[in-house]
Amino acid sequence: MRKTSSIKRSVKVESPKRSTADDAHKRIVAAAGSAVRKALRAHKAAGDSIVVWENGRVVKVPAAKISVPR
Numbered sequence: 770m771r772k773t774s775s776i777k778r779s780v781k782v783e784s785p786k787r788s789t790a791d792d793a794h795k796r797i798v799a800a801a802g803s804a805v806r807k808a809l810r811a812h813k814a815a816g817d818s819i820v821v822w823e824n825g826r827v828v829k830v831p832a833a834k835i836s837v838p839r
Contacts, residue, residue, distance in 0.1 A: 809837045 813835045
């Protein structure tokens with residue numbers, strides 16, 4: 770039988786930085802908010818009303834009364 774020598778090397782492999790769940794949540798919420806603001810601006814500009822849920826009821830909001838948060 771032939772003897773083989775094995776050399777063990779310690780190699781530290783760094784994984785790429787991953788976003789934490791908190792960071793991902795913040796990005797998702799920011800993207801959703803941005804999309805909502807964009808949709809509200811588009812509806813207002815086109816003169817289209819929107820429908821919202823308010824106090825347990827469906828309420829139609831005319832384009833003139835749509836407020837777009839910053």
